[in-house]
Amino acid sequence: MNLGQMLGAAVRESIPARASAISRFGQIAGEQTREVLEALVPIRYEMWQTAEDERTCPICGQLSGEIWPEGEGFTPPVHDHCRCRRVYRHTEFRRR
Numbered sequence: 001m002n003l004g005q006m007l008g009a010a011v012r013e014s015i016p017a018r019a020s021a022i023s024r025f026g027q028i029a030g031e032q033t034r035e036v037l038e039a040l041v042p043i044r045y046e047m048w049q050t051a052e053d054e055r056t057c058p059i060c061g062q063l064s065g066e067i068w069p070e071g072e073g074f075t076p077p078v079h080d081h082c083r084c085r086r087v088y089r090h091t092e093f094r095r096r
């Protein structure tokens with residue numbers, strides 16, 4: 001076997017070894033990604049939204065734009081004829 005043949009053989013042997021290393025790495029990365037994703041809980045956040053006109057009361061004006069996690073904070077109506085609502089704002093992920 002000459003040098004060229006030796007190099008050729010080395011390259012042929014290393015290609016499957018590298019492919020398997022890359023595939024194993026991908027598998028590990030996939031497992032870690034899945035573990036991380038499984039440890040995360042989505043939390044929905046909502047924002048207080050007033051009717052935004054001249055009849056918006058001072059109470060609701062104060063709350064306008066406030067953001068809470070779903071199920072926390074104030075919930076409309078906060079007074080008679082309150083026209084406010086809470087609208088979905090964004091989702092954050094927390095670790096369990």
Ligand SMILES: [Zn+2]
Pocket residue numbers: 050060076077078079081082083084
């Ligand atoms: Zn209101």
